[in-house]
Amino acid sequence: MRLGWISAAATILAGSMLIASPAVNSSAENQTQSEDDNRISRGFEIAPVPLNLNGKDRKLVGLGSYLVNAASGCTDCHTNPNYAPGHNPFMGQPKQINPKYYLGGGVHFGPFISRNLTPEDNDLPAGRTYDQFAQQMHTGIDLDHKHPQFGPLLQVMPWPLYQDMTDHDLKAIYEYLRAIPHAEAGVSKLQPSSTTWTFSAHPIGEMSGPGVIYLSENGNLPVNFTSIAITGLSANDFKITSNTCGAVVQPFKTCQVSFFFKPTNIGLRQAQLVVSSDDPNSPLSITLAGVGN
Numbered sequence: 001m002r003l004g005w006i007s008a009a010a011t012i013l014a015g016s017m018l019i020a021s022p023a024v025n026s027s028a029e030n031q032t033q034s035e036d037d038n039r040i041s042r043g044f045e046i047a048p049v050p051l052n053l054n055g056k057d058r059k060l061v062g063l064g065s066y067l068v069n070a071a072s073g074c075t076d077c078h079t080n081p082n083y084a085p086g087h088n089p090f091m092g093q094p095k096q097i098n099p100k101y102y103l104g105g106g107v108h109f110g111p112f113i114s115r116n117l118t119p120e121d122n123d124l125p126a127g128r129t130y131d132q133f134a135q136q137m138h139t140g141i142d143l144d145h146k147h148p149q150f151g152p153l154l155q156v157m158p159w160p161l162y163q164d165m166t167d168h169d170l171k172a173i174y175e176y177l178r179a180i181p182h183a184e185a186g187v188s189k190l191q192p193s194s195t196t197w198t199f200s201a202h203p204i205g206e207m208s209g210p211g212v213i214y215l216s217e218n219g220n221l222p223v224n225f226t227s228i229a230i231t232g233l234s235a236n237d238f239k240i241t242s243n244t245c246g247a248v249v250q251p252f253k254t255c256q257v258s259f260f261f262k263p264t265n266i267g268l269r270q271a272q273l274v275v276s277s278d279d280p281n282s283p284l285s286i287t288l289a290g291v292g293n
């Protein structure tokens with residue numbers, strides 16, 4: 001009796017589903033279609049760089065832009081620095097991704113550095129064919145074997161997440177990466193005019209003339225200083241008299257730190273001028289030396 005009721009209900013249900021399903025499907029299809037279109041047009045709206053659509057599949061590029069710029073966080077890890085000056089949303093500023101360094105890589109995660117994803121001379125994103133790109137996204141294999149000491153896999157890069165993406169979405173990301181301009185990572189490079197400064201011999205308590213070290217930014221990013229100070233065994237025998245560096249030195253500019261020597265004792269006196277900043281080579285250490293007599 002019960003079984004009969006269930007099977008009767010199932011038959012009715014199946015029947016009604018059969019009748020209803022074409023209508024349900026087509027409206028769901030329409031919805032999916034327009035959702036895809038929405039993502040494609042949103043993708044074009046939010047692309048932070050001009051796109052070269054020549055010979056590309058326009059729909060894939062738009063979808064790829066949506067996935068890269070609104071869904072997958074590629075930009076966060078592959079653009080250095082990520083935001084244009086004055087446009088860091090974490091500081092309450094209006095958001096603008098840095099078009100100059102867009103996806104040029106160069107973000108440091110401990111020993112791992114994100115790679116350049118932009119098209120290279122051969123027009124291939126990151127220099128990869130689609131098959132190589134898809135292989136990396138699926139398996140995390142580092143085709144450049146950059147750090148065999150950690151094994152064959154890309155580290156930090158969330159490929160265990162991306163490996164579940166559909167081929168269509170991966171193709172869209174790849175097509176978008178083909179359409180963006182080539183870019184290089186922003187790098188700061190602070191270089192001192194010398195790594196040592198030696199004063200002539202001076203009697204104890206007598207002040208020398210000024211010594212000077214120039215600090216030049218030779219990369220393409222500003223360098224922000226956290227401290228410039230003299231440390232070391234004979235730190236008291238040297239003193240900074242002027243420092244034009246302030247808080248920051250702009251790209252390709254130079255600032256200078258002057259100091260004097262006033263020995264507190266006889267013999268070799270030595271200390272370090274230590275420059276701490278957000279430069280990858282920080283801290284810089286310049287040896288200051290002099291003889292007291």
Ligand code: HEC
Pocket residue numbers: 068072073074075076077078109112113114115116117126133136142143144146153154155156157158162173
């Ligand atoms: C959490 C940070 C992070 C995110 C998010 C991220 N990546 Fe990466 N990616 C890295 C790092 C770091 C490396 C280099 C890893 C290493 O050296 O082991 C890398 C490497 C790669 C490589 C290898 C390049 C080559 O030349 O071999 C590709 C391709 C890549 N990422 C694509 C992407 C794409 C596409 C996205 C977004 C869908 C993305 N990444 C999101 C951090 C990230």
